[in-house]
Amino acid sequence: MLACPLCQATLAQLDNGVACPAGHRFDRARQGYLNLLPVQHKNSRDPGDNQAMVEARRDFLDAGHYAPVARRLAQLAAERQPQAWLDIGCGEGYYTAQIAQALPAADGYALDISREAVKRACRRAPEVTWMVASMARVPMADASCSFIASVFSPLDWQEARRLLTPGGGLMRVGPTSGHLMELREVLYDEVRPYADDKHLALVPAGMTHAHGEILEFRLSLVEAKARADLLAMTPHGWRASAEKRAQVIEQPEPFVVTVSMRYDYFVRQD
Numbered sequence: 551m552l553a554c555p556l557c558q559a560t561l562a563q564l565d566n567g568v569a570c571p572a573g574h575r576f577d578r579a580r581q582g583y584l585n586l587l588p589v590q591h592k593n594s595r596d597p598g599d600n601q602a603m604v605e606a607r608r609d610f611l612d613a614g615h616y617a618p619v620a621r622r623l624a625q626l627a628a629e630r631q632p633q634a635w636l637d638i639g640c641g642e643g644y645y646t647a648q649i650a651q652a653l654p655a656a657d658g659y660a661l662d663i664s665r666e667a668v669k670r671a672c673r674r675a676p677e678v679t680w681m682v683a684s685m686a687r688v689p690m691a692d693a694s695c696s697f698i699a700s701v702f703s704p705l706d707w708q709e710a711r712r713l714l715t716p717g718g719g720l721m722r723v724g725p726t727s728g729h730l731m732e733l734r735e736v737l738y739d740e741v742r743p744y745a746d747d748k749h750l751a752l753v754p755a756g757m758t759h760a761h762g763e764i765l766e767f768r769l770s771l772v773e774a775k776a777r778a779d780l781l782a783m784t785p786h787g788w789r790a791s792a793e794k795r796a797q798v799i800e801q802p803e804p805f806v807v808t809v810s811m812r813y814d815y816f817v818r819q820d
Contacts, residue, residue, distance in 0.1 A: 551634065551657070552679070555586045555689040582672040583680035586689040587663065601666045604642050606782035608670060611644040613776060615769055619811055620645050622765050623699065623723055624652035626813060630719065632656050632697035638685055638710070639663075639703025643671025643678075645723075649699060650675040659695070661688065688713060697721070707754050714818040719760065722749065726764060726810040730784070733807050736798055737790035746812055753816055761815035771805045780807075 552561040554570035561568040567577035568584060578584055610616075627635065627649050633656055637646040640660035650658050661681040662668050668682050683689050686706045696718035698710055702725075710720050726746045734741045750759060771777045777799045781787035787795065798805060 551659075551691060551694050552584075552586075553689050553691050555588055555683065555687060560691065561689070579669070581669050582676060583668045583682060585665070586661075586681050586683040587665075600664075603782060604664065604667045604670060606779040608642045608644070610776060610779035610783055611642075613779075615771070615776065615780075616644075616809065618765060618767055619723070619809070620648045622813065623701065623721065624648040626721055626761075626815070627697060627699065628652040630697055632695070632718065634659070634695050635697040635699070636660065636688075636690065636695045636713065637699045637701070638688065638705070639700060640667070640671055640680075641702075642667045643674040643680075645699065645701045646671060646678060647674035650678050656697075659690065661685070685709070693718075699723070705749075707752050707757075711754050711757055711818055714757075716818055716820055719815050719817040720757070722812075722814045722816070724749070724812055726766075726812050728766070728808055729810040730780075730786070730807050732805070733780070733786060733798065737786050737794045749814070756820045757816045757818050759814060760817045761813070763813050764810065765813065766808065766810040769807050769809050771807065774799050777805050 552568060554561055554574050556574045557570060557572050559570040559572055561570050567575060569575040576584055576586055623645055635649065635653060635656055635658055637649060637660040640646045640662045646660045658678040660671065660678050661683040663684055665682050668680050672680050685704060686709060688709055690713055692712055693715045695713045696715045698713060698720045700720060701723040714720065727744055781795055781798060
């Protein structure tokens with residue numbers, strides 16, 4: 551199932567790690583993950599989200615603010631009953647762990663390019679094979695997954711198609727144009743509209759859009775820390791001015807925002 555990121559040969563278990571027939575070996579970290587991101591595949595020394603961003607997202611999600619988003623994703627995964635699944639761009643593992651709970655009989659894999667994120671993700675579901683790896687060079691064999699989840703994550707569509715079995719599918723979860731609108735209205739002088747269906751034009755030949763739905767609910771953030779964590783885990787946190795961020799965090803009343811998510815499912819046909 552796992553493939554060497556250097557030569558693409560099959561990786562087999564060896565002592566406390568994995569190795570390929572060519573002798574490329576990758577040890578398992580003490581936290582339990584495999585680092586399958588060779589230095590030559592890195593764009594920086596520590597790619598992906600840093601420790602502060604990861605911890606802000608972990609605290610926000612663990613507080614249950616996006617629980618309906620994760621619950622619906624787990625339900626959709628369970629309906630498809632895959633034998634092997636992958637969470638691509640898993641972050642600190644909040645959504646991954648709920649997929650694992652919904653699919654106890656399936657083989658689960660998860661990866662992120664951020665080592666800081668995967669270090670924390672390991673603790674959520676030890677039964678999952680956790681990897682630090684590139685989403686553009688996933689170290690898994692062709693047609694090895696019957697279900698892929700991509701939640702708030704950049705996506706290489708051709709790579710996703712390569713990984714899917716015929717009849718398998720990709721569940722993409724991302725924000726609609728109305729997501730966090732109240733927050734954006736405070737942070738920016740002008741809220742620029744954007745098309746939340748642009749990804750539909752990127753779907754490669756041989757994959758079809760089989761399901762789509764929107765989940766929307768209102769979220770009341772009472773604590774200043776929750777508002778600060780939300781800012782820290784979104785691009786808005788570093789795009790907006792310090793004055794605007796303080797306006798959100800320090801206001802005396804609960805801050806109410808709209809959470810609005812698209813779920814799109816794409817099936818590989820051939």
